[in-house]
Amino acid sequence: MAQVEGQQHPLGIYFKIWILLFVLSAASYMVDYLHFVGWLRWFLIIIFMLLKAGLIVAVFMHMVWERFALVYVVIVPPLLLIVFVGIGVLEADYTFFARDVFFSPNNFVIEAHH
Amino acid sequence: MTQTSHATTADSTELLRGTAGVIADWSSDQRAFKRVPWGKAMMWIFLVSDTFIFSCFLIGYMTVRVSTTDPWPNPSEVFALTMFGEKIPLILIAIMTFVLITSSGTMALAVNFGYRRNRKVTFILLLATALLGATFVGMQAFEWTKLITEEGVRPWANPLGAPQFGSVFFMITGFHGTHVSIGVLFLIIVAVKVLRGNMDDERPGFMTGRPQRYEMVETMGLYWHFVDLVWVFIFAFFYLW
Numbered sequence: 001m002a003q004v005e006g007q008q009h010p011l012g013i014y015f016k017i018w019i020l021l022f023v024l025s026a027a028s029y030m031v032d033y034l035h036f037v038g039w040l041r042w043f044l045i046i047i048f049m050l051l052k053a054g055l056i057v058a059v060f061m062h063m064v065w066e067r068f069a070l071v072y073v074v075i076v077p078p079l080l081l082i083v084f085v086g087i088g089v090l091e092a093d094y095t096f097f098a099r100d101v102f103f104s105p106n107n108f109v110i111e112a113h114h
Numbered sequence: 115m116t117q118t119s120h121a122t123t124a125d126s127t128e129l130l131r132g133t134a135g136v137i138a139d140w141s142s143d144q145r146a147f148k149r150v151p152w153g154k155a156m157m158w159i160f161l162v163s164d165t166f167i168f169s170c171f172l173i174g175y176m177t178v179r180v181s182t183t184d185p186w187p188n189p190s191e192v193f194a195l196t197m198f199g200e201k202i203p204l205i206l207i208a209i210m211t212f213v214l215i216t217s218s219g220t221m222a223l224a225v226n227f228g229y230r231r232n233r234k235v236t237f238i239l240l241l242a243t244a245l246l247g248a249t250f251v252g253m254q255a256f257e258w259t260k261l262i263t264e265e266g267v268r269p270w271a272n273p274l275g276a277p278q279f280g281s282v283f284f285m286i287t288g289f290h291g292t293h294v295s296i297g298v299l300f301l302i303i304v305a306v307k308v309l310r311g312n313m314d315d316e317r318p319g320f321m322t323g324r325p326q327r328y329e330m331v332e333t334m335g336l337y338w339h340f341v342d343l344v345w346v347f348i349f350a351f352f353y354l355w
Contacts, residue, residue, distance in 0.1 A: 011226060022215060049349075053346050
């Protein structure tokens, strides 16, 4: 064959990313194993998650080597999900508040109305 | 030069890069996705839609978890296993994560050896990926059985706390497990096609009649890596939260 078809890259990069994914997975497991809590826990979980997702999409799914016409089609629409998450948080907080006020068995105000 | 796709070898012209390239590709009055076989472009479009499905599940999960006033069971304890006389937190899920990442690695290598036209190694790597995927599904079946029979968790009830835990758990892991199972089936199909030499001889496909090429392995790989990608988010949000 005169032409090499498709995405062809040296094997080394796959092994490097593979090892990195193992290290990141072990790190995110350690977050739980070592009982990190609060903001530190969330920060570490999100960082390790985004790094793993980024490495898989960029190298294993060959996104860094694709043309931007395809990259934008894949990457841009999911950004809308951030808005969706925001709406979900607002709605959930409101529902929690309403449940706490109206359905909590310890709420004496509700008892007084009965 | 090394990235020219077989399907578009006719483009010998140099393509523009960066933002100018995006505009040129989309306004070219031809195919928008240059140097990408259509099967791969369509797989990407499908994966974007699947991203939204899984995102809806995860955002729905976040909403019910934040809004419930019942206590949420601690996944670290629920998915702990007693190994070597010691209770190790979340160990089952950690092993499942490593199995899936290993399978992603073998898949990436399979794609690479496919393009090298190494029929046998590609077949073995695809089969290894399928076996690791089946192992993952098997461990998930074990996890479900434990939760259903020992803990009494149901999609509509949960003796450990918030009933939403049961609904969300079976919904999200079930949908992901289905994706893995379908992936295993397709991996076996693609592996057999590779072994038979369908890609080397470019034999017409069973369904489409189009010549089969090693690009199929890459398209299969995109789906498999996506399944691993979804697990990254499920692991972070469901098991580590």
